[in-house]
Amino acid sequence: MTAYTATVTVRLKRGVLDPxxxxxxxxxxxxxxxxxxxxxxxxxELDFDAADADAARSRADEMAERLLANPTIHDYDVDVSER
Amino acid sequence: MTAYTATVTVRLKRGVLDPxxxxxxxxxxxxxxxxxxxxxxxxxELDFDAADADAARSRADEMAERLLANPTIHDYDVDVSER
Numbered sequence: 001m002t003a004y005t006a007t008v009t010v011r012l013k014r015g016v017l018d019p020x021x022x023x024x025x026x027x028x029x030x031x032x033x034x035x036x037x038x039x040x041x042x043x044x045e046l047d048f049d050a051a052d053a054d055a056a057r058s059r060a061d062e063m064a065e066r067l068l069a070n071p072t073i074h075d076y077d078v079d080v081s082e083r
Numbered sequence: 084m085t086a087y088t089a090t091v092t093v094r095l096k097r098g099v100l101d102p103x104x105x106x107x108x109x110x111x112x113x114x115x116x117x118x119x120x121x122x123x124x125x126x127x128e129l130d131f132d133a134a135d136a137d138a139a140r141s142r143a144d145e146m147a148e149r150l151l152a153n154p155t156i157h158d159y160d161v162d163v164s165e166r
Contacts, residue, residue: 003119009126021127024127024150024151027150028129028146028150031146031149031150033131033142033145033146034131034132035129035130035131036086036130036131036132037129037130038127038128038129038130039127039128040125040126040127040128041125041126041127041128042123042124042125042126043092043123043124043125043126044104044107044121044122044123044124045121045122045123045124046118046120046121047118047119047120047121048116048117048118048119049117049119059116062116063111063114063116066114067107067110067111067114068107
């Protein structure tokens with residue numbers, strides 16, 4: 001078993017309203033920053049052991065699909081590296 | 084002016100309690116996944132125009148320091164790319 005860190009980034013699908021991002025963009029503009037667009041995402045870094053990188057990636061995919069992301073509104077991507 | 088996307092990742096400093104991450108880790112374990120550690124972070128992707136990459140980076144740094152991150156409890160990093 002090798003120690004891996006999987007980084008799962010969960011973002012809203014295009015077209016899904018993101019009031020948090022709109023609020024943050026408005027606050028930046030009130031501070032004087034010009035921003036064309038702001039997208040927010042959640043990022044999870046997970047440490048676990050797996051037999052190899054493929055096994056680590058498929059484990060992280062399964063965690064994203066079963067808990068971290070809601071497939072109705074979210075896209076996610078997974079990046080795996082050895083610790 | 085060139086169009087840039089700055090990615091700002093905001094994470095809790097080591098030692099700051101993260102109840103959301105603990106809850107997520109517990110939920111994954113109840114689903115049968117073994118996880119040694121889970122860290123959560125917020126990720127912001129900001130689109131804006133700047134004269135060059137250095138200007139874009141310093142603008143994103145300033146946005147992180149003034150609004151996106153709380154320097155008492157957060158670390159952040161900035162990554163800038165042309166759109």
